[in-house]
Amino acid sequence: MARYLVRSLVQLLLTVAGVMTVTFFLMRAIPGDPALYMLGDYATTDAVASLRAKLGLDRPLLSQYAVFVRQTVSGDLGNSVVTGQPAMTEVASSLPWSAALTLSGMFIAIVIGVPLGIVSASRQGTWLDRTVMVSALLGISFPVFWFGLVAILVLSHWAGLFPTLGAGGGTGLWDDIHHLILPAVVLGVSVAAYIARLTRSAMLEVLGQDYIRVARAMGVSESRILYRLALRNALVPILAVIGVTFAWSLGNAILIEVVFSRPGLGTTIMKAVLSRDYQLVQAGLLVLATAVVLVNTLFNVLYGIIDPRLRTR
Amino acid sequence: MQSQSPYALEIRNLRTVFPGPAGPLPIVDDVSLAVRPGEMLAVVGESGSGKSMTFMSALGLIAAPGRVESGTVRVGGVDLVGLAPEALRACRGSMISMIFQDPLSGLNPVFTVGDQIVEVLRAHRRISRRQAREKAVELLERVQIPDPRRRLDDYPHQFSGGMRQRVLTAMAIAHEPQVLIADEPTTALDVTVQAQVLDLIDTLRRETGMAVVLITHDLGIVARHADSMTVMYAGRVVEQGSVARVFADPRHPYTRSLLRGIPRIDSPVEGDLMSIRGQPPLPGSVRHGCAFEGRCYLGRGRVDCLRNRPELNIIGDPEHLSACHYAESLHDEEMPA
Amino acid sequence: MTTLMTSSTTKVDPDAAMPATGRFAPMLAHPGLMAGAGILIILVLVAVFAPWLAPHSPTKTDLMATLAPPSLTFPLGTDQFGRDVLSRLIWGARVSLQVALAVVVLSLSIGSLLGALAGYAGGWIERIITIVNDVLLAFPGFLLALAIVAARGSSLQSIVLAVSIAYVPRVAVVMRAVVLTIKPKPFIEASHAIGVSNFRILVKHIIPNATPPVIVVATVSAATAILAEAGLSFLGLGVQPPTPTWGNIISDGQTSIVEHPLISISAGLCIAATVIALNLMGDGLRDTLDPQMRRQTGLKAL
Numbered sequence: 001m002a003r004y005l006v007r008s009l010v011q012l013l014l015t016v017a018g019v020m021t022v023t024f025f026l027m028r029a030i031p032g033d034p035a036l037y038m039l040g041d042y043a044t045t046d047a048v049a050s051l052r053a054k055l056g057l058d059r060p061l062l063s064q065y066a067v068f069v070r071q072t073v074s075g076d077l078g079n080s081v082v083t084g085q086p087a088m089t090e091v092a093s094s095l096p097w098s099a100a101l102t103l104s105g106m107f108i109a110i111v112i113g114v115p116l117g118i119v120s121a122s123r124q125g126t127w128l129d130r131t132v133m134v135s136a137l138l139g140i141s142f143p144v145f146w147f148g149l150v151a152i153l154v155l156s157h158w159a160g161l162f163p164t165l166g167a168g169g170g171t172g173l174w175d176d177i178h179h180l181i182l183p184a185v186v187l188g189v190s191v192a193a194y195i196a197r198l199t200r201s202a203m204l205e206v207l208g209q210d211y212i213r214v215a216r217a218m219g220v221s222e223s224r225i226l227y228r229l230a231l232r233n234a235l236v237p238i239l240a241v242i243g244v245t246f247a248w249s250l251g252n253a254i255l256i257e258v259v260f261s262r263p264g265l266g267t268t269i270m271k272a273v274l275s276r277d278y279q280l281v282q283a284g285l286l287v288l289a290t291a292v293v294l295v296n297t298l299f300n301v302l303y304g305i306i307d308p309r310l311r312t313r
Numbered sequence: 314m315q316s317q318s319p320y321a322l323e324i325r326n327l328r329t330v331f332p333g334p335a336g337p338l339p340i341v342d343d344v345s346l347a348v349r350p351g352e353m354l355a356v357v358g359e360s361g362s363g364k365s366m367t368f369m370s371a372l373g374l375i376a377a378p379g380r381v382e383s384g385t386v387r388v389g390g391v392d393l394v395g396l397a398p399e400a401l402r403a404c405r406g407s408m409i410s411m412i413f414q415d416p417l418s419g420l421n422p423v424f425t426v427g428d429q430i431v432e433v434l435r436a437h438r439r440i441s442r443r444q445a446r447e448k449a450v451e452l453l454e455r456v457q458i459p460d461p462r463r464r465l466d467d468y469p470h471q472f473s474g475g476m477r478q479r480v481l482t483a484m485a486i487a488h489e490p491q492v493l494i495a496d497e498p499t500t501a502l503d504v505t506v507q508a509q510v511l512d513l514i515d516t517l518r519r520e521t522g523m524a525v526v527l528i529t530h531d532l533g534i535v536a537r538h539a540d541s542m543t544v545m546y547a548g549r550v551v552e553q554g555s556v557a558r559v560f561a562d563p564r565h566p567y568t569r570s571l572l573r574g575i576p577r578i579d580s581p582v583e584g585d586l587m588s589i590r591g592q593p594p595l596p597g598s599v600r601h602g603c604a605f606e607g608r609c610y611l612g613r614g615r616v617d618c619l620r621n622r623p624e625l626n627i628i629g630d631p632e633h634l635s636a637c638h639y640a641e642s643l644h645d646e647e648m649p650a
Numbered sequence: 651m652t653t654l655m656t657s658s659t660t661k662v663d664p665d666a667a668m669p670a671t672g673r674f675a676p677m678l679a680h681p682g683l684m685a686g687a688g689i690l691i692i693l694v695l696v697a698v699f700a701p702w703l704a705p706h707s708p709t710k711t712d713l714m715a716t717l718a719p720p721s722l723t724f725p726l727g728t729d730q731f732g733r734d735v736l737s738r739l740i741w742g743a744r745v746s747l748q749v750a751l752a753v754v755v756l757s758l759s760i761g762s763l764l765g766a767l768a769g770y771a772g773g774w775i776e777r778i779i780t781i782v783n784d785v786l787l788a789f790p791g792f793l794l795a796l797a798i799v800a801a802r803g804s805s806l807q808s809i810v811l812a813v814s815i816a817y818v819p820r821v822a823v824v825m826r827a828v829v830l831t832i833k834p835k836p837f838i839e840a841s842h843a844i845g846v847s848n849f850r851i852l853v854k855h856i857i858p859n860a861t862p863p864v865i866v867v868a869t870v871s872a873a874t875a876i877l878a879e880a881g882l883s884f885l886g887l888g889v890q891p892p893t894p895t896w897g898n899i900i901s902d903g904q905t906s907i908v909e910h911p912l913i914s915i916s917a918g919l920c921i922a923a924t925v926i927a928l929n930l931m932g933d934g935l936r937d938t939l940d941p942q943m944r945r946q947t948g949l950k951a952l
Binding site for chain 3: 021138255
Binding site: 125209210211213214215216217218219220221222224228229232233306 | 402423487
């Protein structure tokens with residue numbers, strides 16, 4: 001087990017290193033002069049030259065990379081070009097909002113999606129199965145931001161149940177939660193559709209295995225077969241589904257945050273993109289991708305705990 | 314209820330159908346067979362002959378859209394056909410058990426072997442986990458797994474193929490069933506291990522008086538271990554009788570062809586091994602007449618073979634049955650050289 | 651063949667199963683697949699014949715008739731610039747389907763090639779490709795596409811490039827997995843043994859066998875591409891106005907969502923219809939081509 005943990009950790013570090021490298025080169029993939037791009041209409045030759053010097057862009061690429069790595073590892077993600085403040089603080093302050101949204105959304109998604117997937121698989125072919133699957137198909141086919149808009153229209157404007165915009169912020173915890181409910185539900189229902197479909201697949205795959213047939217032949221009851229024998233085997237694929245959708249929903253949190261005008265990492269990155277603040281974009285991207293890698297690693301460790309075969313390889 | 318029947322397992326006129334484009338197709342087509350306590354019945358046939366399906370049907374393991382249409386399956390005085398699902402489940406694994414072909418996939422990979430045996434034990438009896446574990450150790454001893462107490466907590470992937478089949482056998486006999494169905498238990502194992510598993514089954518049979526049905530396509534195994542045999546073709550029984558009699562005097566062209574195909578020490582060195590030309594028909598596709606007609610060496614196009622399905626009739630010995638219009642007059646000379 | 655396959659409790663020998671009445675017969679009988687294909691064909695036709703089907707110009711503004719409700723002249727009404735919503739939706743189909751097609755072609759060809767190479771060649775080629783893949787996979791697809799578009803500026807090519815790059819690793823992973831299941835098969839070994847060149851093996855054996863899962867992945871990629879393009883356009887990073895795409899129509903409709911909800915709603919319905927069609931096709935293809943594919947292609951496309 002310990003060996004597996006060490007391996008996961010090493011993989012984590014390597015992937016983060018890779019993420020950093022890709023982010024670095026991505027930001028320098030801007031064709032033409034980044035400084036020119038950033039200054040836009042305010043570019044004069046002097047301004048461009050001084051910005052380049054300030055950002056260290058006049059140094060060779062590899063030394064820029066070295067500086068970047070050194071700074072990032074020590075927590076310095078550069079300063080926002082727009083505000084001049086450390087990018088790290090801006091990113092760090094928006095992180096809790098995104099975390100709250102993603103975590104509550106995923107919680108709702110798991111609570112709805114996994115049981116529906118399991119029940120669908122156990123009642124394959126019945127009207128229940130068909131209804132769930134049709135609903136899930138609809139769920140994955142509409143863009144999540146469309147759901148958001150419709151939810152705002154129906155539940156905020158017409159029904160007046162929820163606030164339409166923002167995250168509260170400042171008027172207390174209950175107000176924050178009130179603002180969180182609708183976006184979290186929208187995200188949750190949207191992701192639940194994916195989770196239900198993939199959980200059903202995983203369960204069906206397990207239910208088709210020989211050892212399930214053997215258990216049935218030995219007279220084990222159907223409910224025990226489903227909830228103990230089959231589920232334990234489906235747990236790793238189901239967790240894999242949850243892990244993948246978690247990463248996916250982190251990436252899509254941007255869309256929800258924009259629709260609901262909530263603060264968060266997504267909005268921060270968007271604003272940075274629109275104002276060509278490439279240091280901030282880089283910082284935000286780095287933190288977001290690293291968060292995804294951390295989540296993935298956590299799940300990998302979980303798989304190792306659950307499936308003994310993964311450990312002894 | 315005291316069973317009056319001399320048989321541990323008695324299947325009569327079992328018919329299982331699957332829906333097809335032109336109506337229901339009989340996968341198991343009016344199959345009858347029986348086994349006495351302590352005896353081994355070998356069920357022989359090619360792939361697709363319905364041998365496995367017959368016993369899956371008997372145990373109620375056919376899933377929709379297939380279903381058992383008619384017939385009876387008597388074990389311990391109870392007719393399994395038409396039994397409510399819960400009652401049927403209670404019989405499975407306790408009165409009648411089945412082990413399957415592939416031990417590698419038959420054990421649940423994420424549970425220990427001990428857990429799985431305990432699961433089967435507690436499925437039919439209210440005993441504590443500790444008691445079940447003790448019984449599990451006993452069972453592993455019985456199937457000759459060394460160091461059973463420690464091995465209880467090992468996972469299936471830590472066992473070899475032969476040992477896994479033993480574990481599955483232990484699970485199958487956990488409740489001392491009256492009948493054990495072994496569906497090609499040795500096909501996926503190599504020859505030395507095959508012998509061990511079959512010897513184990515024989516030993517258990519002698520010790521407990523359990524009746525065994527061995528589904529196989531290996532006539533060598535039939536000759537060595539079985540008391541009686543049933544030959545199946547296209548979902549139907551074509552010949553039945555004691556192994557000695559059927560081997561000595563096969564009375565169905567299919568059986569004759571199968572036995573003829575076995576090379577013998579005194580066969581001529583030149584010449585090809587005899588094989589039966591053609592393929593078995595798709596299940597349920599033969600609606601009229603004899604199912605073997607298309608490949609029968611007796612000559613194709615015989616009217617009664619084409620039109621009338623031959624019934625299982627007694628040939629001499631009351632236990633020897635054959636389903637061929639020409640069973641009485643079959644002789645060696647008629648077979649092609 | 652599939653009619654006799656039931657769950658784990660029965661195993662019918664495949665040799666004894668129903669005769670296959672042509673390779674495409676099961677596909678034609680699959681209701682989901684046919685429905686999906688039908689919807690898709692209609693959408694393609696709409697996109698191709700947009701100039702003739704659209705009642706008005708999608709970009710012509712009329713500031714005297716902004717946010718008009720549905721009527722005979724404007725079946726879905728007009729937006730805040732007085733443009734006909736229906737025409738914009740029809741023309742929007744063009745962009746969305748173009749992007750989907752381009753992304754599928756690009757990501758599938760590059761991804762399959764890389765994946766097949768990794769799976770077949772093994773050794774350090776495989777390691778390099780896998781490492782690069784894993785790093786790219788660490789980024790959520792949409793996010794990566796967003797970053798690339800942010801770096802390169804918004805344009806149709808940018809979006810196609812961005813979404814393709816984001817999804818190439820996903821296709822490569824599937825392809826590699828498939829190739830790895832084919833490579834150890836005896837007939838490949840046999841081909842090596844009789845001296846068939848690697849290239850020929852790849853082309854004649856590996857690729858045809860790997861094609862079915864790739865086709866399934868193609869449909870899922872297309873669906874994801876459409877949603878990604880919609881998302882990017884919604885954020886304002888996609889195709890720029892006044893060119894209509896379903897994504898930016900939803901975005902446009904956001905400001906007038908209360909007075910004229912139909913704008914955003916109908917654009918969303920268009921996206922959904924396309925994605926549903928593609929998913930139905932993907933599911934149907936998975937069902938009819940090979941049950942084993944479910945495992946290989948199910949999870950990977952996110």
